[in-house]
Amino acid sequence: MSLYRLLQEREATGRPIRIGVIGAGTFSSAFLAQARLTPGMQLVGVAELDIEKAMKTCLKAGWPKEDIYFGDSTATINDGAKRGRVILTGNSEQLIQADLDVIVEITGVAEAGAYHAWTALEAGKHVVMVNVEADVLLGKALKEKANEKGLVYSMAYGDQPALICELIDWARTIGVEIVCAGKGTRYQPEYRYSTPETVWKHFGFSEEQLASGDYNAQMYNSFLDGTKSAIEMCAVANASGLVPQKCGLQFPPLEVAGLANILKPTTAGGILEHSGTVEVVASENRDGTPIKRNLRWGVYIVFKVATEHMRRLLSEHDFIKDSSGEYAAVYRPFHLIGLELGISVASAVLRGEATGSTNFFIADVTSVAKKELKSGAILDGEGGYTVYGRLVRADESVAKKYLPIGLSRGAKIVRPVAKDSILTYDDIELDERQFSCQVRKMLEEEFKSTTRMSGMRKRS
Known part of the structure; x- marks a missing residue:
């Protein structure tokens, strides 16, 4: 049965998925906007140290002010849920102990995220881990804790690691070998030395956008200096078993048409140290000129063409292939972060399945x-x-x-x-x-x- 049909059943029987969110930033805002419109989902509470920020996030996401209340006890949160209210709290532990099905961790801070996830699992709650920083630090331990408790510990659908894992699963399920998997980003070698003071000149945001206060300079700088790319590729490797190259990431400038021709082993004429790895492609050339059909916001996989049947069908369907016809690529040109997160929430609670999860400590x-x-x-x-x-x-x-x-x-x-x-x-x-x-x-x-x-x- 489809997730949407299962959600409709929950809505019809008055048993919506009860959701607690920890962290009230940009990602949260996007998810909260969609959760409000999704049948079978109930936002019970949002935990955030900055309560004013939490209120602003909820209002921006379209929640009526009259439905938002404050409370710092589990009893208050549970009572609010019965009345159809959203409770904002500065006490994440009280939210975790409330009558919830799932905790969505979105703080972006490794220490906080690890503690919240562990505590939620101990309390019998499924966890959707938007906090990739915590996942790459302790993901295997958190997954083992979830298994021990019979719960789901999941990557966040809409963020690139989960979308990459979905493509990997698709390929492996139809019997093909993954050569490389990854995403696109804006990158130049000198960006690794960028700081929160220099970051905005590279992004091109207007003064009006920055004045809104929705942009965290240090967070955006981690996107630019290669750290976020390293973290996300680490998450993919630890979920899928793909092994990083000894050189780490090369960030080759590539348009989508060149994915299969370049992202294959050096022994086959590509740039990879070995097959079965991860890589991030740059959306601009090293001289700073943009690549027309780049993959800045998207994800991809490159796979080995296994049979003559596959070779023929890929040619007939105009797939991206390398010059030899031995390698092919599939890509998704976008990711919508929090707007798609409901897929993970529904999958965890209604199917007991993660949309990607840490299975190894490889990277x-x-x-x-x-x-x-x-x-x-x-x-x-x-x-x-x-x-x-x-x-x-x-x-x-x-x-x-x-x-x-x-x-x-x-x-x-x-x-x-x-x-x-x-x-x-x-x-x-x-x-x-x-x-x-x-x-x-x-x-x-x-x-x-x-x-x-x-x-x-x-x-x-």
């Missing part, structure tokens, strides 16, 4: 110095002034004690670090009381143990 995103860092400096995390993220393989990251980008915010430098150097745990001082720090340590120890056992089996 990691490490912290790289944007400038020379002196002893005593405090790191400001992804998109800031001090570090950018680089995609690496998990085995290299754990063995060399690399500092994950998700733990970088607030870390203190204890010895000088040169520009463009990968930071390690030995370079910094962490607050080990942080929830994410503790769970990450457990995840790394489990990885080391599994790796040792695997090595012993191979030797025997």
Whole structure:
């Protein structure tokens, strides 16, 4: 049965999906606007430290002011739900403990997101994890917790990782081999040194747009400096089992027609170190000129043409192919972030299925110095002034004690670090009381143990 039909049944029987949202930014606004219009869904509450911001977000999304109330207790939230109200609260834990089916985590902060997701799963709630920063740091541990509880831990449909995973699943289900998967973005090598002060000149937003207050400079800078791309490709790798290249991401400038010709192994005339990997394509040439048919907002896969039947059909249907006819590409030219998020919410609650989920710890995103860092400096995390993220393989990251980008915010430098150097745990001082720090340590120890056992089996 279709998701929409299942939602209609929920609406008709007075049993809507009860939703709690944590975080009230741009992504939230888009989802809240659609949730209001979707049968079978009920927004119970929004948790946000800045209550004024939460109110503004709800009003912008079209929720009537008379339906919005404030409350900081689970009892108040539950009572509001019975009356058809939306409760805004500064207490995320009280929202998590309310009578909900699913928590949607949209804070974008790794520490907060990890704690919220873990707490929600412990409380018996499904989790839709928009917070990719937390997912790449601790996704495998969170997925294992969900499995233990018989719950769904899901990527967010509408964001690029989930859409890429959907294409991968489509290809594998019809029996073809994935060569490469990824997305497009705006990228130049010098952007990796961009800061929140320099970011807007690259995006071209008007003064009027920026004055609206809807644009977070550090968040947008993480899109530009390559960190977000590394994080999203890490999420895809850990969901699908695709293995990053040793070089990380190359960001080749490409139009969609060239996807299959370039994104194949070097042994076949392409640029990839190996088949079965992830890559991000740039939407402009290295000289800054735009590529006409670029994939800036879209996602893609490249796959191996397996049979003569497939070769013939792809030719007849004018598919994107390489010059040899051995490789082909499929792409989706857009992603609509929060506008599409309801797919994940409905799938988790009504089908018990995730729209992409972390199954492995294959990839990691490490912290790289944007400038020379002196002893005593405090790191400001992804998109800031001090570090950018680089995609690496998990085995290299754990063995060399690399500092994950998700733990970088607030870390203190204890010895000088040169520009463009990968930071390690030995370079910094962490607050080990942080929830994410503790769970990450457990995840790394489990990885080391599994790796040792695997090595012993191979030797025997």
